[in-house]
Amino acid sequence: QKEVEQNSGPLSVPEGAIASLNCTYSDRGSQSFFWYRQYSGKSPELIMFIYSNGDKEDGRFTAQLNKASQYVSLLIRDSQPSDSATYLCAVRDGNEKLTFGTGTRLTIIP
Amino acid sequence: DTEVTQTPKHLVMGMTNKKSLKCEQHMGHRAMYWYKQKAKKPPELMFVYSYEKLSINESVPSRFSPECPNSSLLNLHLHALQPEDSALYLCASSLYTSGAPGPSTDTQYFGPGTRLTVL
Numbered sequence: 001q002k003e004v005e006q007n008s009g010p011l012s013v014p015e016g017a018i019a020s021l022n023c024t025y026s027d028r029g030s031q032s033f034f035w036y037r038q039y040s041g042k043s044p045e046l047i048m049f050i051y052s053n054g055d056k057e058d059g060r061f062t063a064q065l066n067k068a069s070q071y072v073s074l075l076i077r078d079s080q081p082s083d084s085a086t087y088l089c090a091v092r093d094g095n096e097k098l099t100f101g102t103g104t105r106l107t108i109i110p
Numbered sequence: 111d112t113e114v115t116q117t118p119k120h121l122v123m124g125m126t127n128k129k130s131l132k133c134e135q136h137m138g139h140r141a142m143y144w145y146k147q148k149a150k151k152p153p154e155l156m157f158v159y160s161y162e163k164l165s166i167n168e169s170v171p172s173r174f175s176p177e178c179p180n181s182s183l184l185n186l187h188l189h190a191l192q193p194e195d196s197a198l199y200l201c202a203s204s205l206y207t208s209g210a211p212g213p214s215t216d217t218q219y220f221g222p223g224t225r226l227t228v229l
Contacts, residue, residue, distance in 0.1 A: 032216050043223040096160065100152035
């Protein structure tokens with residue numbers, strides 16, 4: 001059973017601080033890693049994808065991948081109240097399926 | 111443009127009704143997906159269509175019947191549903207499903223979803 005694990009939270013972060021979201025996965029053959037943001041009652045929205053070890057930055061977001069440790073993270077700098085949402089980590093293995101973690105609920109406190 | 115559209119936005123149906131959900135994308139994607147999402151849970155994969163052929167059925171009950179009339183359209187036909195089938199139904203698409211993964215191939219983009227209530 002391929003697993004993707006996230007801390008369900010809630011994770012509370014003051015406005016302007018850095019939010020750090022973590023995800024571990026069990027399948028060493030996993031090749032693609034995604035972070036989706038989901039507001040309550042809405043559909044998942046792609047934030048970032050990462051394929052190679054290291055960091056990938058896009059605006060206030062940085063994804064970090066460490067395949068040896070089977071670990072992927074998302075950092076949100078200068079957190080805003082609009083960043084309050086559930087963040088889903090998703091991992092694609094060698095077939096067509098995307099396995100989602102249970103999501104981390106993030107609350108940014110003004 | 112990474113838009114996937116879904117209709118209707120909301121659907122209320124009785125257990126004896128037949129209804130259909132529709133999904134459309136015009137990004138040239140050749141893979142389309144149906145997911146079901148219950149409150150406070152991650153999306154659960156139901157079906158995958160690859161090049162208009164059903165490639166994955168995650169043991170979904172036959173009261174859900176998918177259809178892919180062409181590469182841009184995906185339908186989900188519903189019949190004799192149960193109250194526990196009430197959920198958010200999400201459609202997604204990606205350029206491809208197979209081959210070497212990469213940012214232009216396997217990234218899935220989700221539609222806004224259909225909120226289904228079965229009475």
